[in-house]
Each structure stands twice: as structure tokens, then as C-alpha cells.
Amino acid sequence: MASFEGFEYEVIIVGSGAGGGMAAHVLTQAGVKVLLLEAGRDYDPVSETPMFQQGHEAPLRGVSTSDKNFGYYDATVDGGWQVPGEPYTEATDSRFMWWRARMLGGRTNHWGRLVPRFTPADFKPYSTDGVGTDWPVDYDEISPWYDQCEELVGVCGDNPGLDDTPSSSDGVLLPPPKPRVMELLLKSACESLGIPAVPMRRAILTEPKDDREACFWATPCGRGCSIGAAFQTTTSVLRWAMNTGNLKIVTDAMVKEVHLDEAGKAAGVTFVNRTNRADVRVDGDHIILAASACETARLLLNSSSETFPDGLANSSGQVGRNLTDSLGAGVSGYIPALRDRPKYNEDGHTGNHLYIPWWDREGQKDGSLNFSRGYHFEVGARFSSPGMGVAGRVDGFGKDAKDEIRSSYGTSIGLSLRGEMLVSDDCYCEIDEETVDQWGIPVLKFHWKWSEQEINQVAHGLEWGKKIIEAMGGTVNNPDRTAEDAIEAGGQIIHEVGTTRMGDDPATSVCNQWGQTWDVENLYLMDGGVFVSNPHKNCTITILTLAMRNASRLAEQLTA
Amino acid sequence: MSNIYNPKMSRRESLKRIGTMATVVMVGGVPVACDTAEPEVNQAPVTPSAGHWPDIKLDAITGPTYGTDPIVSNPTAPWPLTLSEAQRDQVAVLSDIICPADDRGPAATEVGVPDVIDEWVSAPYSGQQRDRVQIINGLQWLDDEAQLRFGSSFVATSVEQRIEIIEDIAYRSQIEIDEFELPASFFSRIRRLVFGAYFSSPEGIQDIGYIGNVPIAGDYPGPTEEAMEHIRQVADTLGLPPITEYVNR
Numbered sequence A: 001m002a003s004f005e006g007f008e009y010e011v012i013i014v015g016s017g018a019g020g021g022m023a024a025h026v027l028t029q030a031g032v033k034v035l036l037l038e039a040g041r042d043y044d045p046v047s048e049t050p051m052f053q054q055g056h057e058a059p060l061r062g063v064s065t066s067d068k069n070f071g072y073y074d075a076t077v078d079g080g081w082q083v084p085g086e087p088y089t090e091a092t093d094s095r096f097m098w099w100r101a102r103m104l105g106g107r108t109n110h111w112g113r114l115v116p117r118f119t120p121a122d123f124k125p126y127s128t129d130g131v132g133t134d135w136p137v138d139y140d141e142i143s144p145w146y147d148q149c150e151e152l153v154g155v156c157g158d159n160p161g162l163d164d165t166p167s168s169s170d171g172v173l174l175p176p177p178k179p180r181v182m183e184l185l186l187k188s189a190c191e192s193l194g195i196p197a198v199p200m201r202r203a204i205l206t207e208p209k210d211d212r213e214a215c216f217w218a219t220p221c222g223r224g225c226s227i228g229a230a231f232q233t234t235t236s237v238l239r240w241a242m243n244t245g246n247l248k249i250v251t252d253a254m255v256k257e258v259h260l261d262e263a264g265k266a267a268g269v270t271f272v273n274r275t276n277r278a279d280v281r282v283d284g285d286h287i288i289l290a291a292s293a294c295e296t297a298r299l300l301l302n303s304s305s306e307t308f309p310d311g312l313a314n315s316s317g318q319v320g321r322n323l324t325d326s327l328g329a330g331v332s333g334y335i336p337a338l339r340d341r342p343k344y345n346e347d348g349h350t351g352n353h354l355y356i357p358w359w360d361r362e363g364q365k366d367g368s369l370n371f372s373r374g375y376h377f378e379v380g381a382r383f384s385s386p387g388m389g390v391a392g393r394v395d396g397f398g399k400d401a402k403d404e405i406r407s408s409y410g411t412s413i414g415l416s417l418r419g420e421m422l423v424s425d426d427c428y429c430e431i432d433e434e435t436v437d438q439w440g441i442p443v444l445k446f447h448w449k450w451s452e453q454e455i456n457q458v459a460h461g462l463e464w465g466k467k468i469i470e471a472m473g474g475t476v477n478n479p480d481r482t483a484e485d486a487i488e489a490g491g492q493i494i495h496e497v498g499t500t501r502m503g504d505d506p507a508t509s510v511c512n513q514w515g516q517t518w519d520v521e522n523l524y525l526m527d528g529g530v531f532v533s534n535p536h537k538n539c540t541i542t543i544l545t546l547a548m549r550n551a552s553r554l555a556e557q558l559t560a
Numbered sequence B: 001m002s003n004i005y006n007p008k009m010s011r012r013e014s015l016k017r018i019g020t021m022a023t024v025v026m027v028g029g030v031p032v033a034c035d036t037a038e039p040e041v042n043q044a045p046v047t048p049s050a051g052h053w054p055d056i057k058l059d060a061i062t063g064p065t066y067g068t069d070p071i072v073s074n075p076t077a078p079w080p081l082t083l084s085e086a087q088r089d090q091v092a093v094l095s096d097i098i099c100p101a102d103d104r105g106p107a108a109t110e111v112g113v114p115d116v117i118d119e120w121v122s123a124p125y126s127g128q129q130r131d132r133v134q135i136i137n138g139l140q141w142l143d144d145e146a147q148l149r150f151g152s153s154f155v156a157t158s159v160e161q162r163i164e165i166i167e168d169i170a171y172r173s174q175i176e177i178d179e180f181e182l183p184a185s186f187f188s189r190i191r192r193l194v195f196g197a198y199f200s201s202p203e204g205i206q207d208i209g210y211i212g213n214v215p216i217a218g219d220y221p222g223p224t225e226e227a228m229e230h231i232r233q234v235a236d237t238l239g240l241p242p243i244t245e246y247v248n249r
């Protein structure tokens, strides 16, 4: 037992986002005492979320600025593509964008809550197509944990039974909301092309659950959800963990180093108290890092010692390597058939009710595709509250122009491609020896390069996006755009994982399948860093599930 | 005090006149996409190949922004407004040419659009500062053009005379005409801002027919029967498979 400010605990967790929040919940429920260190400020979604505030009440009608990259009301505190005073750098010819937030709950306060499961093939990419590396776990081992995690988090959706959409056990999912007209038309258009459009799985309560309320079908979830219907750790797992009395949270605690004892075990960490810049050292019997994939890698690389000159737990040299993000590109269009359509409330859960899962595994098997793996399309198409972009298409002026906007508003559709990139030697992060942040901590430098695999996949997506929009009787904006132009920057999809990957072999991986580092037995990693590959399905439900599973094992050991 | 347009909201600070010296090109390290919800490619004004363009150089406004942790449940904009009275009058006249009152909704000035434009061009963000250069120059161009054609300022010309000028720059195709390239680009931008500000106002939201931002108990109701009937017809007309409603559970 160590103690801090009179609180006795066994485990230190660094980071209160998806991984750290879930680990805190599991451990404290089991009776384990936990000290949680979070770099960001304390944050209370119940009092701070601008639920019903409208664009016209905000500066600049709430549009994005360099202060608030996703709009004024977005629930990001002191973050976005840049964190004040905490830069990162890019290698020459590399473009990488790193989204961070400095608040309790991390990025779970404003994430999209899209939560598709990985498939059996996703865990065994090498065995499936001979490319990349297999995970040290398979779907059958993880699937009961997916069930448990989905049950706890609260996920709406259904089980369409496609090979890209593994089913949850009966009774796990909450019912999905009805699709809106644009989504129904999309589904029909997809059917005509022989591809599926099915309910999106989202971590949204469509029915009340435990002490949380059901979604009331209004207010953008990116602002956070004061009633707890959209999953974020600050309204669920962290609150429950606090209620056990077994958790102490320290905010404004930026951890900068993990210490070892003489026996080579992790002994504690030093954090910078951001309110007074003082270094504070705390001890711990077990240490869990869940600071997000890149922050955790940074922390390990900055914790070098005589035993680990290249960074803590980095005898494999893999810390910071194997960095991947989802591949991103957008196809948008205009659907004239929906001009002047009957109006009704299309808010729904404010995200997409349907999506297009990957449909062409056969194409991969028979070699007719010029890329590995696949992608899905998320759908943006609803009659939402009008903002500064309403007049993007209109020409002229006066009543005609005004009428044109009235008629055409709500007729645009956006398909967002989210694809699987392959792990590559070209994509990684390392410590930039020349730059430190405002706390004196050396920062990350990112290296990034897309390969033909990604370009080909985007080209395929642009072609299919066009087909889908044309099948809806629509026209595509920018039909001549090339894949090279359309592909978004590395990191821009905010699904960065892989920097501390798990494996069966200590020579090629940083931790085992339980997130336990090979080099330091009481040091655990519980964020997306542990991913071996990055299937196109949004990563966070798998981060949550692995954290739940691996923290459960640790809890068993500590309470045995 | 202006006799054309009275602000709908009080000025946060007394007017600051814009200096017209200095040559600062405003491009922050910020990607364009970060400054407008739906960015439109805009070029900083340059000397036109034909016609005239004032090419006023402006110092970028560098005052306080709202920062990375504003109190979002109680919004405020910390920067002072900077349009001169004459410029605001011009914006008011132009706003109502772009977005006049009609049978379905009020005019731009009735819902405070010029205030929004003033707040916009005065905001110390790179995208807004780029807009400011274009808009201040565009307003000056309108005055210069009115002087050349009719011997008076833009707001002092007759309604017909104003429309005559606007007709030459209001269409995207006119960006291709050398002499109107920059004025027509300016018009395209201010049209976007005016309609954006109008339709995002409480009156505009109602005008466009948005129904939402209200809590609903129970299941999401989904499309109305009328909306379902309409979408079935659309699918039918397009020769698509029939619309099937998803059954929950």
C-alpha cells in the first residue's frame, strides 16, 4: 500500500479516458484502491454541458475556430489539434494531426460513440490474408467481454448477421432508433447496388439504464451529454468508481516519468501539478498507463533509465512504432429528389442511424481488389439546425436565392470513409530531442507516409461513394477529386493506436495479451496502444473491452 | 448614430477605426478548415487584371480570443466590434439586397445580420481576418463603383442603381470576368455570411422549417406518415427497391 494525501491505494492509473476510466471502474468495484492521475482539469458534464444552447447564442454562430476546432460548443477543454503549451512535431514530409483534450474523461466527453465490434478475421489479419501480424487473442476469447462491455456501456444497434458485423449475444443491445428518410433512401439505393446499409451501433442509451437516463432525441452528442445517455466516463464509470469509496482522482496531474525500484519493478510516477508547476512523486504497487496510445508511448520513451536506455519497457524497440489511424476520406453530394420534402424532427440521436459496413470480403479473397482489408461508410444526412454553411451552393441574391436555400436545405449527404491502413515502418512516433512542452517534458515527433494500399482503398471508396449517391438520383461534389487529394491526414480520424502493441513474443511486442509489459511485470498498458492492427471499425469499444478484461484479471490477482 | 441601421445588440466596446497602412498577410499556422464550418476557398485580394480594386492592406486584428476553455454554457465574445458606421450601413443595405423580407420571413437587418457580420470580421481568428480583408475591400469597391457609375456613394444611390451594380457581381460565373473577378468573389462570400447569419437566427430557423432541439420522451418517432409516403414515392420514381422501414429489435 502506498498513500497520497492520506488516501491509501495499491494501483496508480494514468489517464481517465476510455481505457483508464474502465480500468478504474473494474478495479474499484472489486475492492481495489486506486489513485487516478489525470493531466486535464476537473470536468463536470452535468453542470457544464451546453445542451440546448443554439448556434446564434455563441460567438461566430458557433463555427470552428483555432480555439475550438470542432465548434464553440464542442466538449473539448484545452485541446483539439493543438494543446496550448504542449506541442508535437512532424518529421519532414510527414503530416500527422493529433487530437487531445485536457479534461477529466479525456476524449470520451466528445467522441462520436460509434462502436462496431471487430470480427474474427480482424483479430487474425495475417492468418486471413498473409499481411501484418495476428493478435495474441482471438474473437472467441474477446466476444464474451464485448458482450459484458456493451452491456455496461449501453450500446444501441442490432445484429444484421453480416460477415463484417459480428453479433452481440441476445439481450445485450438496446434498440436502434428508426432511420430518417435520407437514410431510408440510402438503404434502398445500396440495395440496388447489392451492398448493405444497417443500423449503426452507438454507445447511446435508447432506454434508461442503471442510474442514467435515455436519450431524449435532441442536442449534439459532441457537446457531451449531461443526462448520461451518450457514454462518457465522467457520467458513468468514473462516477461509479468514486461511489465505491475506493478511488481518488487527482486532476491537473501531468505524469512525466515512471520510476523503477532496484528489483526492476515499477515503483511510482512523478507528475507535474499543473496548477503550481511542482513535481510530485507518488508510489504505487501496480501502475496502469492509459494516457492514450501516443501519450503512453511518450511517457515510456521519456522514462529511460540505465536498465532501459531506450525507454521503459522498450527492450523490443517497438514503443512508438506500428502507429496507425483509420484511413479517412469523404464523399459528399446533393440529392435533388429531396428538395422541399415534408419536414419532421430529424434530430434522432444526432449521429447516423445507419451505416454501410464493408461488403466485399469475397473481393479480397479472390484477389479482385488492389488493397487489403476494407472500410465502412458513416453517413451524415439530416435536416439539422441550420448554420453558417446554408448558402454554400446558392447563387445570385434576393428572394430567388432565399427560396433556393429553403428548397435545397437538407438535401446534402456526406459519406465518410473509415478504412483500415496497414501497419508500416513509415508510420511511428519518437521523442523529438529538440523540443519540450511547457512542463519541460520532451515532446513527440510523428513520422507518416501513406502507401499504395491506402490510396487504392480511397480510390475504391470514391468510386463507390459516387455510385451510391448517383443511385439516390444525386450528384457528387468534386467528382474529379483524386484519392491523393481526398485522403485525410494521418491522425485526422482520431483513431490512433498500436504504439505499444501486444503479442506473444517479447522480442516483437511491448506487452502480452493482458496489457502487462514484458519488461516490467507490474506495469500495465490499457489504452489503444496495445492494438496489433487497426481494423476499419472505430477503435474505442475494443479499447474499453480490453481494459475491462485486463483490469478484471488484475483485480482477480490482487484480491485473490 | 447611423440613420440607416441601428444595432440589435449593444457594442461591446467603442468603435475602433481600422488603420489602412501596413502590409500584413494573415495566414496563421491554422488549417483553413478550422476557421469556418464549411470552408470556401478564398484568395486574399490581389491586384485585378482589369477594372479596379482598392487593395486596402489591413493589420490583422490580434486581440483576445475566447480561448480553449470558454464557459460554453454562458457564451461571450471578448473582441471589440470594428466596422465603422459607414461600413455597417453598407453592410445593412447589402444584407437586405441579399436577403430581403418576403412572404415567408423577415429581412436580414430585422434579425440583426449586420451585427453578426461585424462580430465576424472583427474576430481575431485567421479565417475571419481573411474575410475581413475581402469584405472591407469589397465594401470600398462598391463605393468606388457607385462613384464611377453614378457619382455618389453606394448607400446614397437609388435602389435601381444599387441593383444594377449588384447584378454585375452576384453570380459565380461573373468571377470569370476579369473586371469583376474580385468583386464577385467578395459578393459570393458575403452572401454566404448573410444567409448563414439569417438562417441560423431564431427567425431563420423557423423560416427554413427546422423542427428539433426539443426533448422527446420514449422512442424516437422517426418520419411522419407524410414523410414516409414522400420517400416511398421518391424511391419509386428513381426506380429503386421499395423503402422498407426498419423494425426495431
Ligand SMILES: Cc1cc2nc3c(=O)[nH]c(=O)nc-3n(C[C@H](O)[C@H](O)[C@H](O)COP(=O)(O)OP(=O)(O)OC[C@H]3O[C@@H](n4cnc5c(N)ncnc54)[C@H](O)[C@@H]3O)c2cc1C
Pocket (backbone or CB within 6 Å): A014, A015, A016, A017, A018, A019, A020, A037, A038, A039, A040, A099, A101, A102, A103, A104, A105, A106, A107, A108, A110, A111, A112, A113, A114, A115, A253, A254, A255, A256, A290, A291, A292, A293, A295, A296, A299, A494, A495, A527, A528, A538, A539, A540, A541, A543
Ligand atoms: C471528435 C472525436 C470523435 C471520435 N469518435 C469516435 C467514435 O465514434 N468511435 C470510436 O471508437 N472512437 C472515436 N473517437 C476516438 C476516441 O475518443 C478514443 O479512441 C478514446 O477516447 C481513446 O481512449 P484513451 O483512454 O486511450 O484516451 P483518451 O480518451 O484520450 O484519454 C486519455 C486521458 O489521459 C490523459 N493524459 C494524457 N497524458 C497524460 C499524462 N502524461 N499524465 C496524466 N494524464 C494524461 C489525457 O488528458 C486524457 O484525459 C473519437 C475521438 C474524437 C476526438
Ligand code: SF4
Pocket (backbone or CB within 6 Å): A204, A205, A214, A215, A216, A217, A218, A219, A220, A221, A222, A224, A225, A226, A227, A228, A229, A230, A348, A349, A350
Ligand atoms: S442526442 Fe441523446 S445521447 Fe446525444 S447528447 Fe442528446 S440526449 Fe445525449
